[in-house]
Amino acid sequence: MKIDFFGIAKQNQLIKKNLKKKFDKLFKHNQYILGPEIQALEKKLAKFTGSKYCITTSSGTDALLLSLISLGITVGDEVIVPNLSxxxxxxxxxxxxxKPIFIDVKRTDFNINEELIKKKISKKTKAIIAVSLFGQTPDFRKINLIAKKYKIYVIEDAAQSFAAKNHGKMSCNLSDIGCTSFFPTKVLGCYGDGGAIFTNKKKIYEKCKKLRVHGQSKKYVYDLEGLNAKLDTIQAIVLLEKLKILNKEIKLRGKNFIKYKKFLKNIKHIELPEVQKNNSSVFSIFTIIAKKRDMLFNFLKKKNIPVAIYYPRTLNKQKIFSKIKKNECPVSEELSKKIISLPFSAYITEKEMKKIANEITNFYSS
Ligand SMILES: Cc1ncc(COP(=O)(O)O)c(C=O)c1O
Structure with a gap:
């Protein structure tokens, strides 16, 4: 059997029966847009993260976009963002x-280097988008302190870190705004595009809620220039079902992470991911640093092991940012050439992990 990179097929088998019953309910009330399940989900998500407010959205990208619009960030402003995301x-x-100002990341956790942020803050800086990559967060205590000093906002891009913790606090509730994604492969994923915004600030909540529906304050009355960025009711149903098994899955992920590391630890030419002090990771993507990365990638593909590269090109090298002056970001440059992500999920088996470790060993000994 082919190894499932994100374990979605096995997860589907577990929830399929219940989901069908929930879909039957939907076909009775027929509220496909902003149906009762959306409100129920928003309440549950807010509680899960400890946030006061949650607004579900059409995607993680739209969650980020609405957040920036709600803060009034516009032409002439600068926003700090890590170069690997x-x-x-x-x-x-x-x-x-x-204008995005790209900052280098750390080799230890692939996240923004908090120590480099201060130097890049200018009069134009309005916010920091700190990404919690591969399942664990950067140090939000440090980031929030800097932001407070310079009176700028902090948005967590928590697309890959829903349910992770930093200093005991849940990801999505670590800064002014947290944005997550429910893309199918995420730790909490739906069956299409989806996302959510989290905040404890009433003003931001009210603004984002309006912006999600064309800036509408009352039916056919529009106060703000908004978007159509709502989550579908059908996706809320999927997410409510998956939320029920999420804590169990997070525990399984933690156990599998320890086993995986045990199987991989003696391979000389790779470096394994580490969970940082004061963090708990959801290990959304199992990424290692590997010598001869591209050759290893091709070798594993040939052996029928699905692998991926998140990300082979740093953000500042993307064509759409070609006009932006390039800061030196040696770590993200190096990582983009050396990182490779291996199959990992709550449902990966010991046999599969051993097979992957054996094939990597075979590659380096050939
Ligand atoms: C770090 C990060 N930010 C933002 C997004 C965007 O989320 P979506 O695909 O739901 O728009 C993703 C999705 O892959 C992501 O991984």
């Missing part, structure tokens, strides 16, 4: 007319 983290900054 998915395009959405920086694309939204450009989309509102502002």
């Amino acid at each position: 998915y395009i959405a983290s920086a694309e939204v900054i450009k989309r509102v007319g502002a």
Whole structure:
């Protein structure tokens, strides 16, 4: 059997029966847009993260975009963002007319280097988008302190870290705004696109809620320039079902992470991920640093082991940012050439992990 990179097929088998019953309910009330399940989900998600407010959205990208719009970030402003992330983290900054300022990441956790932020803050800086990559967060205590000093906002891009913790606090509730994604492969994923915004600030909540529906304050009355960025009711149903098994899955992920590391630890040419002090990781993507990365990638593919590279090109090298002066970001440059992500999920088996470890060993000994 082919190894499932994110374990989605096995998860589907567990929830399929219940889901069908829930879909039957939907076909009775027929409220496909902003149905009762959306409110129920928002309440549960807010409680899960300890946030006062949650607004579900059409995607993680739209969650970030609405957040920036709600803070009034626009042409002439600058927003700090790590140089190693998915395009959405920086694309939204450009989309509102502002300028992304790319900062290097740390080799230890692949997240923004908190020590480099201060130097890049200017009069134009309005916010920091700190990404919690691969399942664990950067140090939000440090980031929030800097932001407070310079009176700028902090947005957590928690697309890959839903349910992770930093200093005992839940990801999505670590800063002014937390944005997550429910893309199918995420730790909490739906069956299409989806996302959510979290905040404890009433003003931000009210603004984002309006912006999600074209800036509407009352039916056919529009106060703000908004978007159509709502989550579908059908996706809320999927997420409510998956939320029921999430804590169990997080525990399984933790156990599998320890086993995986045991199987991989004696391979000389790779470096394994480490959970940082004061963090708990959800290990959304199991990423290692590997010598001869591209050759290893091709070798594992040939052996029928699915692998991925998140991300082979740093953000500042993307064409859409070609006009932005490039800061030196040696660590993200190096990582983009050396990192490779291996199959990992709550449902990966010991046999599969051993097979992967054996094939990597075979590659380096050939
Ligand atoms: C770090 C990061 N930010 C933002 C996003 C965007 O989320 P979505 O695909 O739901 O728009 C993703 C999704 O892959 C992501 O990994």
